[in-house]
Amino acid sequence: MEYLGTIGILIAIYIILAASYNLVIGYGGLATVAHPIFFAIGAYVSGLLAIHTTLPPPVSVLVGSGCAMLASLLLAASALRVSGDYLLIASLGFQLGLLQLIKNLAFTGGPGGLGGIPATIVGPSRTPVYLAIAVVLAIATVFAIRALVRGPYGRAITAMRDEELAFSALGRNAMSMKLVIFAIGCGIAGIAGGIYTFYFQYISPDQFEVLQSAAILTMVVLGGMGTAFGPVVGAVLLLAIPQAITFLQLPPSIMAPMQGIIFTLLVLVFLFLRPAGILGDTGRRRRSAGLT
Amino acid sequence: MSHVLRTEGLNKRFGGIVVCDDVNLTIAGGEILGLIGPNGAGKTSLFNLISGVLRPDSGTIRLNGKAVNGEPLYRRARLGVARTWQHMLLFRSMTVMENMLVAPRHYPGESILRVTVGRAGVRSAERTARERAHAILDRMALDGTADMPVTDLPFGQQKLIGLARALMNDGPLLLLDEPMAGVEGAAYETMQRVVRQEAESGRAICVVEHNVSFIRDLCSRAVFMINGRILQDGPVEELISSTTLTELYFGA
Structure with a gap:
């Protein structure tokens, strides 16, 4: 049960990550790969606060999220000022640079990671309580984003992605909208990082490598970019499959490469059969996801 | 007469290419000004300068007397510069x-x-x-x-939606970039009627158009541009009947 609970928490955390990434890249059309680094900022800041201060955990998580938001604004304000395409390369550099910094600073635990994060909840109810918190937050994230993109705000985002020049010439401030979308998405990733830290009590820089960017992107693309529930489907699928094949009792020499092969196969199959993702539609919804 | 739009000594060049050369243009409320000239004359660039897509190298753009040079594109729209695009730029999804x-x-x-x-x-x-x-x-x-x-x-209806x-x-200035290109039949009539109504309601309107009969029907005054310069500013009939301008237009 403990094991399944942990997987459930992990899935909920990745739903939050994938949904917020989908807001940025799927709806906002902002090509960034640095989502895991905002996850990391949330995780490290709240972890360090938990170790060195007596702040209540929710406050630590919120401060971590605020730091992720601020960092995202720094990145976006400089990269988007040049041009939208610049964000992709700037975000990659930002991610690699910050990760190097984390690996080389003493107070973050360096390459060995940050351990000794105090347990806030002890006893047998620990995992169920965390599971409940994570699931509620995941549901709240998915539905809040859905509500946001369904209303006038979502209409403005779609218009901006369709024709930014015409959008601006109608009196809309595209730059500030992009910054807001980016900051919200990255702030939510920071919250996911905080929950991760408090539950697992240990974080290592390896978890936030570019491979993570690929994993979260795959979840979003597989589920359906620019759809409200696509990231949920993607996150569940990508986290459940590796767990499921462990039940096959295969020898480790086969198991390890199996996961990579299955992921690659999935992506290839989807590219051919459902390029808009599982929940993505052809036609109108697909166009609004910016895939055509 | 109070001018809704007034440009003073507007200049813009991209490297060696001059797209706007000392342009002084005024449009009054209720007026429909025709902007004509061959391709590459700088008509759309002038629209881009007025609406804020481009920043001029020098010169002033005044909207109801107030200089708007420093205002970015989106804020000029809020100040009342409305425009359409040659390629419509509708939100396609x-x-x-x-x-x-x-x-x-x-x-x-x-x-x-x-x-x-x-x-x-x-x-x-x-x-x-x-x-x-x-x-x-x-x-x-x-x-x-x-x-x-x-x-x-x-297509014609998409142009109308543009x-x-x-x-x-609902601002005081309306810039129309080739509203008639590719439009015929009922849409043509509608376009003409609506543009005329907008002028009657007091808007200052500027139309870039290659369709000469459309300009002749709607405008009393027109401006002929070439190489970023205003060559002639006067009554439409005078411009259209000028053989010099016709030769310039067709590159003769």
């Missing part, structure tokens, strides 16, 4: 009504604060915008298309 609703000068939906905590205000602004959109579409006999994906409309969307901005 949206319906006609959705295209219209993004376009009012003051649209609360773009503010995350207002859509989360100021919902009542947003709702009433939406209602007002929707009414205005219906009224504009109705004038063009396009109200039936409100919920259709904008890309499902025939104008309709610009009209959601």
Whole structure:
């Protein structure tokens, strides 16, 4: 049960990550790969606060999220000022640079990671309580984003992605909208990082490598970019499959490469059969996801 | 006479190419000014300078007497510069009504604060915008298309939607970039009627157009541009009948 609970928490955390990434890249059309680094900022800041201060955990998580938001604004304000395409390369550099910094600073635990994060909840109810918190937050994230993109705000985002020049010439401030979308998405990733830290009590820089960017992107693309529930489907699928094949009792020499092969196969199959993702539609919804 | 738009000594060059050379232009409220000239004369660039897509190298752009040079594109729209595009630039994944609703000068939906905590205000602004959109579409006999994906409309109607969307901005200046290119039949009549009505309501309108009969029907005054320069500014008939200008136009 403990094991399944942990997987459930992990899935909920990745739903939050994938949904917020989908807001940025799927709806906002902002090509960034640095989502895991905002996850990391949330995780490290709240972890360090938990170790060195007596702040209540929710406050630590919120401060971590605020730091992720601020960092995202720094990145976006400089990269988007040049041009939208610049964000992709700037975000990659930002991610690699910050990760190097984390690996080389003493107070973050360096390459060995940050351990000794105090347990806030002890006893047998620990995992169920965390599971409940994570699931509620995941549901709240998915539905809040859905509500946001369904209303006038979502209409403005779609218009901006369709024709930014015409959008601006109608009196809309595209730059500030992009910054807001980016900051919200990255702030939510920071919250996911905080929950991760408090539950697992240990974080290592390896978890936030570019491979993570690929994993979260795959979840979003597989589920359906620019759809409200696509990231949920993607996150569940990508986290459940590796767990499921462990039940096959295969020898480790086969198991390890199996996961990579299955992921690659999935992506290839989807590219051919459902390029808009599982929940993505052809036609109108697909166009609004910016895939055509 | 008070001028809605006045440009003073406007200059713009891209490297060695001069797209705007000491342009002094005025348009009064209620006037429809025709802007004509061969391809590459700098007509669209002038629109881009006035609407704020481009920044001039030197010179001043005044809207109702107030210099707007420093204002970015989106803020000039809020100050009342409405424009259409030669290639329409409609929001292709949206319906006609959705295209219209993004376009009012003051649209609360773009503010995350207002859509989360100021919902009542947003709702009433939406209602007002929707009414205005219906009224504009109705004038063009396009109200039936409100919920259709904008890309499902025939070309001529898409052109009209481009104008309709610009009209959601109730500002004093309207710039029309080749509104008639590719438009014929009923859409042609509608375009002409609506542009005339807008001028009658007091808007200052400037039209870039290659369709000479459209210019002749609508404008009393026109400006002939070539190589970024205003070569002649005067009554339409005078410009159209000038053999020198005709030769320049056709590159003879």
